[in-house]
Amino acid sequence: xxxxxxxxxxxxxxxxxxxxxxxxxxxxxxxxxxxxxxxxxxxxxxxxxxxxxxxxxxxxxxxxxxxxxxxxxxxxxxxxxxxxxxxxxxxxxxxxxxxxxxxxxxxxxxxxxxxxxxxxxxxxxxxxxxxxxxxxxxxxxxxxxxxxxxxxxxxxxxxxxxxxxxxxxxxxxxxxxxxxxxxxxxxxxxxxxxxxxxxxxxxxxxxxxxxxxxxxxxxxxxxxxxxxxxxxxxxxxxxxxxxxxxxxxxxxxxxxxxxxxxxxxxxxxxxxxxxxxxxxxxxxxxxxxxxxxxxxxxxxxxxxxxxxxxxxxxxxxxxxxxxxxxxxxxxxxxxxxxxxxxxxxxxxxxxxxxxxxxxxxxxxxxxxxxxxxxxxxxxxxxxxxxxxxxxxxxxxxxxxxxxxxxxxxxxxxxxxxxxxx
Numbered sequence: 001x002x003x004x005x006x007x008x009x010x011x012x013x014x015x016x017x018x019x020x021x022x023x024x025x026x027x028x029x030x031x032x033x034x035x036x037x038x039x040x041x042x043x044x045x046x047x048x049x050x051x052x053x054x055x056x057x058x059x060x061x062x063x064x065x066x067x068x069x070x071x072x073x074x075x076x077x078x079x080x081x082x083x084x085x086x087x088x089x090x091x092x093x094x095x096x097x098x099x100x101x102x103x104x105x106x107x108x109x110x111x112x113x114x115x116x117x118x119x120x121x122x123x124x125x126x127x128x129x130x131x132x133x134x135x136x137x138x139x140x141x142x143x144x145x146x147x148x149x150x151x152x153x154x155x156x157x158x159x160x161x162x163x164x165x166x167x168x169x170x171x172x173x174x175x176x177x178x179x180x181x182x183x184x185x186x187x188x189x190x191x192x193x194x195x196x197x198x199x200x201x202x203x204x205x206x207x208x209x210x211x212x213x214x215x216x217x218x219x220x221x222x223x224x225x226x227x228x229x230x231x232x233x234x235x236x237x238x239x240x241x242x243x244x245x246x247x248x249x250x251x252x253x254x255x256x257x258x259x260x261x262x263x264x265x266x267x268x269x270x271x272x273x274x275x276x277x278x279x280x281x282x283x284x285x286x287x288x289x290x291x292x293x294x295x296x297x298x299x300x301x302x303x304x305x306x307x308x309x310x311x312x313x314x315x316x317x318x319x320x321x322x323x324x325x326x327x328x329x330x331x332x333x334x335x336x337x338x339x340x341x342x343x344x345x346x347x348x349x350x351x352x353x354x355x356x357x358x359x360x361x362x363x364x365x366x367x368x369x370x371x372x373x374x375x376x377x378x379x380x381x382x383x384x385x386x387x388x389x390x391x392x393x394x395x396x397x398x399x400x401x402x403x404x405x406x407x408x409x410x411x412x413x414x415x416x417x418x419x420x421x
Contacts, residue, residue, distance in 0.1 A: 007061075007068045014041055018203045026059055030055070036075070053080070222392050236417070248315055263405055343366040344365070390405065
C-alpha cells in the first residue's frame, strides 16, 4: 500500500504553509534523507527530507500551491515491489484538500478592475476548513456551512469552531472579532491612484501582518525611552577588537544584547510572558534578535544569552544572522525567545517604537549612536549617545518594573566593565 507523504508541521503554531517547489518528480527513487520539497512557513523556506525509501508514485499537490493544511497528503510513495497499479483509489480528493494555488497577479502597472460582488454560497457548496476544525466541528455536531471562517480566503480554522454554537448562523464581517478593514487589490479606491506594480504577499508577509495587527490591537503597549552614553563602551570595544589575531569582531549591538540579557537577570520581573492563568517568569534569558531578510523579518535566538561571554555571543549572533538571510535556520533557532532586541541604528534612525512579539513581554528598540551636546557638572560637553526605547506588555510588566529594567540597562552600557564581572 502506498505511503502518504503529509504536509509537515514545521512549528508548533503552524496550521498551513506554501509548498514552494518539488525537488523530485514522479518516478524518482528516493531514500531516507533525500530532499523532497521546499515548504514556505511564516518564518522561512525549509527543506523537507524523505523518511522512507521508495519511488515517488504520484504528486498530489503541485509546487507553488499556497495554504496547504498541515497533515494533508501531498504525495504518494510506492514501497519496494509496488507499481503504479497500487495507486488506484488514491487521489488528492481523498485527502483534506489544500487551498487552491494563488491566482496569477494582475499585470504590472495595470489599473485595477472594479470589484465584483462575491456570489452567495449555494447549498452543497464546498466548505474550506482545516482538518482540525473539521474534527472539532464533528465532535460538537456543528454544520460547517453555518460557521464563518476567519482564516486565509475565508477558510474555517480552529478558533472559528471553538467559538461557534450548534445551530448558530454565520457571523457577519462587522461582528467578527477577527475581521479587519483590509483592502483588496481590486478595490475601487485604487482606480484614481497612480499606476502600480503588484507584489503578491508571501506566506511570511501574511503571517507578519496578522501577528503584528493582533499584537498592536490586543496588547497594551507601554513605552519607556532613555538616552545612553556609549563613549566608554566604544573605547573598550576598540581595545578588544584591536587585539592581534582575535577570532572575533565585537559590535556595539553585541554589547547591547549582552547588557540586555544581564539586566533581565537583575530584573527578572521583565523576563516574563502573560497568560490568562498566570504570569510566566522565565529562569533563563533567551534573546531574539530582529534580522531583516528578503520579504520580511525573522528573529533568531541566542539561548541563555546572559551566561555567554561577549566573543561567544558575537560569533553566535553573526552565525544566526547569516543562516537567517540564507533561509537555513532550524525551527528551534527562531522559535521561542523571552525578549527581543531590534536595532535600526545602522540606518541612521535616532529612535523608534517596536511592536511586541507575543508571547514575549518586551522588546528593546535601539537607535543610532551619534555625537550630541550634553551637560556634565554644569558644563556643556560632547558625548556619543544612543536612544533606547523599551516597549513592554503592561498586563505583565508594570511601569515601575520597566523603569527599573531600563535603569539597570543604562548603567551596564554606560559602565561596560561591569558586564565582565
